[in-house]
Amino acid sequence: MHTPPRTRHGGDLVVESLTALGATTVFGLPGQHALGAFDALRRSGLAYVGLRVENNAGFAADAFARVTGSVAPLLVSTGPGALMTLAALQEAAAASAPVLAVGSQVPTAGLGGGRKGYLHELTDQQASFRDVVKSVHTVRAVSQIPSALAAAWASALEAPAGPVWLEIPQDVLLAPVSVPPVTTLRAEPRPLPPRPELITHTAELLRDAERPVILAGGGVVRSGAQEELRALAERLDAPVATTFGGKGAFPWDHPLSLQSWLEDRHTTDFLEDADVLLVVGSGLGELSSNYHTFRPRGRLVQIEADLGKLEANHPGLGIHADARAALSGLVDAVPARPAGTAAKGAAQLLARVRERIDGQGLELEQRVLAAVREALPDDSPSFWDMTILAYWAWSAFDPRAGALHSAQGAGGLGYGFPAALGAATADRTRPVLAVSGDGGAMYSIAELATARQHDLPVTWLIVDDGGYGILRTYMTDAFGEAAGTELARPDFVALAASFGVPAVRTTSARLAEDLSAALAAPGPSVVVLPAQLRMFAPTHLAGQG
Structure with a gap:
């Protein structure tokens, strides 16, 4: 019995175009209006890494783009799914990371009015992205998909690189196509030589x-x-x-x-x-x-x-x-x-x-940072959340042949762990380190499931001080007392174990040894350090010591 050839649809053009442009990996999270693209992705040669929260998928794509220097596709759905990426795309913009975010849309019949009653409908979804990304691209017919993706790809790479947004309605992703598969697309960014x-x-x-x-x-x-x-x-x-x-x-x-x-x-x-x-x-x-x-x-x-x-x-x-x-x-x-x-x-x-820093009684902080440097292989990248140890790392950490990446561009919490997962996706041959505080860790705790599902070589160091340590410090210094900074938190070791991720609780004296062992082991791991770290005193004004 002869089986008729399968009808390709708009989602196939998306996946074929990304492949022709050089993509190897797609990050994202499916949703109702994007299923046409995800169906095509399932049948493609592209690797798919699905995270549990769209914002974390954006952080993973950001890191993949940083470590590879190439465009990282991010595929999400409409409305809430799309809007959840905004904080990650803001960080990608601040760091000039070329993330190509492809979002679905309600069917074309529901565009523009905002009162059609479609699930996830927004009056103007693009408007939410215009102040965040480099450029916004739209598709309203199947034939536009390859060229629109090529234009978005080139925009993401062109100096200064950065994230871009492209949206495609649900019915366009599902529309049948009869044109040959996309095999060649040109998307060369313009060079930027000096005068x-x-x-x-x-x-x-x-x-x-x-x-x-x-x-x-x-x-x-x-x-x-x-x-x-x-x-x-x-x-x-x-x-x-x-x-x-x-x-x-x-x-x-x-x-x-x-x-x-x-x-x-x-x-x-x-x-x-x-x-x-x-x-x-x-x-x-x-x-x-x-x-x-x-x-x-x-x-x-x-x-x-x-x-x-x-x-x-x-x-x-x-x-x-x-x-x-x-x-x-x-x-x-x-x-x-x-x-x-x-x-x-x-x-x-x-x-x-060094004389100024050594005079502030910060031996614990310097010992902890030195232990991290001792444990981390010279060529391993590290990804740091907005936490006190990261503030130390900005000034005092030698990245050696690896690279230090952080969320200091836009300053959102939750960057470190999902970003490390994205970097590990790009290169599984070396371990990757993520560093978070307990507050920031709760933003991305669900991604322990992603780490385990994809068996990614990421070690997550969580410095547990019982709250938002930086904000606690800022508020205490400014107002004499902190508010809203103290946090109940889980037993991170037991929680990681419930995901099937090995975890250990350590001390500053054992940190180098425990972190080295975790980084050397295959797959994901968690190291929890209960510690109250302090920041060194900044000196903004002339004459301050």
Whole structure:
């Protein structure tokens, strides 16, 4: 008996187009209006990683995009499912992570009015995303699907990279198609080279500078410009500080490294004293400018792919360009100078910073962070939630050959664990570390099921201090007493075990040993550290110790 060929539908065009564009993995969560796409996904060669909450699926896609440098598709349904991704997409936007969020829509007959009575109907779903993502794309007919996906893909990758939103109505996903399968799609982002005259002028400024300093941001890491940055710093004999988002842009223990102590007035003074400060891949936002207390006294040159960030906080010579292209041009244009006193100045600055930190009685915090560094393999990435230990890591953690990722761009809770799952999906050959507080952990506790289902090599360190530790500190300092910060929480070890995930309760003395064992074991694991950690005292104002 002859079986007639199966009729393809709009969902097949979605999956075929993503495959043709180079996708390998899709994150998401199904819903009624998106079932046409999920049916096609089931029959495709794409890997699917389904998380338990759409926001966590967005965090996983964000991390996958960060570690691979490629577009990460995120497939969700309409209304509540779509809206649940907004916090994750805000973080992806802040971190310039190219997430392609594909959401379904109510049938085309229900679009625009908001009163048709369809399940999950919104008057204008796209409007919820326009202030969050780079671009919004719509499909209203099957034939539009491949081109719309190609345009969204290119937009996500084009510097500055970032998340995009594309929506397709339910009836379009289910509509039959007779065109041949999609096999070829072009979605090449436009390059963003610097203007040659600006590179020439900057090279002259740096050549003549007596105290050049470089501040490297996340744009250096995203463009893969670490070698170019190092070459330029060594040619100039210029010290390099990295922003929290730029950790890993420059070797931590290099003689010219100022590391990442940006919440320290000694570092702020050092940057202000440069006669030419080259800022690469940073918008000099709140955290990178020591809470907007930074006041450069010399000439500032800013290389930035995001046009809106050029001179947004400080006047200077703005160069709208990809970091790697601009740094490469400067390496070729700047004459080498002999080594001078820059390395000595960098060492003196770090000594002053360490003296200040060591005078605050924070041995426990430094011991815990050192234990994490000891346990984590050099090439393993780590993903940090908004928790006190992460605040320490921003300034004090050496990422080595791995990379440190956090939610400090948008600052939402719950990032660490689902992001680590996304990174582990991209590379299962090395362990991945997630770090959360007990408050942030509750945002993503359901993803223990995802970790177990996909057997992902993620170790989750939960620092349990019984509440929102950072907010407790902020409120106590500001008002003398905290409110709304104390939390009932589960027995995390027993809860992890109920998901079939091995877990252990540790101490600061055993942390390195227990964390090393967990990271070395296959599959997911949880390490719980009951501890009340404190933040080091920031120094925003001149003259503060």
